[in-house]
Amino acid sequence: MPATADIPSGDDLTPAQIRALNRSPRQAFWHGLVQSLPFMLVLVPFGLLFGVVAAEAGLGLVEVLGFSTLVLAGASQFTAVQLLTDNAPVLVIIITAIAVNLRMAMYSASMVPWLGGATPGQKRLIAYLLIDQTFALSVQHYEKHPRLSIPQRVGYFLGASVACCVPWVVASGLGHVLGRTIPEGLALDFALPITFLAMIGPMLRTPAHIAAALVAIIASLVFSFLPSGLGLFVAAPLAMATGAWVEVLMERRQGVRA
Amino acid sequence: MSGYSDLTIWAIILLSGLGTYGLRWSFLGAFSNRPMPVWAQRLLRYTAVAVLPAIAAPLVAWPAATGGAPDPARLIAAVVTMGVGLVTRNVLAAILTGMAALYLGLYLIG
Numbered sequence: 248m249p250a251t252a253d254i255p256s257g258d259d260l261t262p263a264q265i266r267a268l269n270r271s272p273r274q275a276f277w278h279g280l281v282q283s284l285p286f287m288l289v290l291v292p293f294g295l296l297f298g299v300v301a302a303e304a305g306l307g308l309v310e311v312l313g314f315s316t317l318v319l320a321g322a323s324q325f326t327a328v329q330l331l332t333d334n335a336p337v338l339v340i341i342i343t344a345i346a347v348n349l350r351m352a353m354y355s356a357s358m359v360p361w362l363g364g365a366t367p368g369q370k371r372l373i374a375y376l377l378i379d380q381t382f383a384l385s386v387q388h389y390e391k392h393p394r395l396s397i398p399q400r401v402g403y404f405l406g407a408s409v410a411c412c413v414p415w416v417v418a419s420g421l422g423h424v425l426g427r428t429i430p431e432g433l434a435l436d437f438a439l440p441i442t443f444l445a446m447i448g449p450m451l452r453t454p455a456h457i458a459a460a461l462v463a464i465i466a467s468l469v470f471s472f473l474p475s476g477l478g479l480f481v482a483a484p485l486a487m488a489t490g491a492w493v494e495v496l497m498e499r500r501q502g503v504r505a
Numbered sequence: 506m507s508g509y510s511d512l513t514i515w516a517i518i519l520l521s522g523l524g525t526y527g528l529r530w531s532f533l534g535a536f537s538n539r540p541m542p543v544w545a546q547r548l549l550r551y552t553a554v555a556v557l558p559a560i561a562a563p564l565v566a567w568p569a570a571t572g573g574a575p576d577p578a579r580l581i582a583a584v585v586t587m588g589v590g591l592v593t594r595n596v597l598a599a600i601l602t603g604m605a606a607l608y609l610g611l612y613l614i615g
Contacts, residue, residue: 289597310514317522322553326560327521332569334508340517345524347556353549356532363533374530437568437579437607441586443561445599448590450554459551460558467559468566482559483552490551491544 260394267392272402275395279388279406286380286411291418293321296438298422300325304332308423315419319378319412322446323347324419325439343479354382361389362404364397373401376408454497459490578610 260268270278294315301311306328314324327344335343354377362373385404389395395403451457466482473481509517565583567573586603590596 292597292600306514310511310518313515313518317518318525319522320525322557323521323525327517329560329564331509331514331517337509337513337517341520341524344517344521345528347560348525348528349556350549350552351525351528352531353546353552355529355534356536356546356549358533359536367534370533371530374533375526377529377533437564437570437582438604440561440564440568440579441582441603441607442600443557444565444583444586445590445596445603447554447557447561448587448592448599449594449596450557451591456551456554459554463555463558464562467562471563471567478563479556479559483555486555486559487548487551490554491547494547494550 264392264394267388267399268394270399270402272398275399275402276406279385279403279408280410281406282388283380283384283407283410286384287414290321290380290411290415293442294415294418295422295425296442297321297324297328298419298424299426300439301328301419302423302426304328306331306423308420311423312416312420315416318344319375319415320348320351321415322443325442329439339477346479346483351377354379357386358382361386361400362397365401369401373404376405376412378408378411380411381407453494455490455493458493459486462486462489578607578614581610582607 267275267278297315298311301314301324306314314327318324318327323344326347327340330340330343355374358373358377362370365373381404384407385400388403389400447460451460463482463486466485467478470478470481472478561583565579566575568576568579570576571579582603585606586599589602590599593599
């Protein structure tokens with residue numbers, strides 16, 4: 248495979264790359280905002296659902312808005328509410344809600360090459376807004392346009408954040424208000440597992456991801472006899488170790504081939 | 506969840522938020538100059554794909570709504586949701602078809 252021919256030299260930029268380089272930080276902000284709009288299709292129903300589930304669990308509107316602005320992480324918020332419904336110990340709820348977000352540390356690490364040079368204040372703000380969607384979209388944009396200045400990168404990220412995070416908070420509040428009018432027969436108890444399962448499918452990109460998910464499923468069922476939510480702390484590390492292990496195996500195999 | 510006071514719930518919200526913020530800030534804010542060890546990156550890559558199924562699987566196998574008895578409609582809906590997510594790579598499509606499968610299953614079986 249002639250791979251070397253595709254690497255762009257500094258001088259032949261694509262029209263899109265030239266356009267991106269010529270944007271002011273303010274224009275980069277609007278560009279990021281517009282490119283994030285499709286995510287609203289996922290985040291608005293998901294946020295509505297959080298409001299509904301939280302209302303079912305007995306949380307008030309202010310608490311729902313508190314969750315969505317202070318935690319700002321869908322899976323984690325759903326987990327916390329589920330554990331509240333299960334009457335789990337407070338410490339287990341807090342640790343689990345944080346553990347679900349461990350991937351954020353990896354996002355944070357992946358952002359360093361692109362945004363490490365931003366001001367401390369900007370980095371504090373970026374950290375607050377670092378969710379799955381803003382992370383995925385920004386890294387994709389930075390890789391496509393490697394020569395962007397830091398203010399252009401920051402602008403793009405903040406634009407994406409406004410389009411992702413504001414609808415999330417508004418939709419969760421709206422879901423709480425509307426939740427009371429939603430009939431019982433809708434089996435909303437199952438909305439949470441469905442939302443999680445729906446997020447897993449698109450994540451299964453490699454054999455290592457599939458192996459990790461399979462071990463997570465089996466181990467969580469095997470260890471479900473453990474009290475409220477503790478099975479997760481056995482199943483998840485086992486699954487993560489499996490993913491890392493399969494990844495190493497695959498790399499070795501590729502190394503042998505090449 | 507009658508067992509929690511308002512204060513307890515706010516403590517949960519604040520501490521979960523603080524811990525999550527710490528994770529998001531960690532490397533970008535504190536270790537901007539130091540590269541992350543490869544083994545740590547490897548493990549962290551599988552966090553989401555390990556935690557989400559581990560939470561969902563017991564809820565699917567022993568749903569609270571049926572008092573923990575396995576329910577064919579919910580099992581089918583779970584398989585449909587994962588299948589559609591896998592094929593379309595679209596979270597929203599997976600949620601919508603999953604819920605549709607659940608309602609159809611509950612209507613036909615339950």
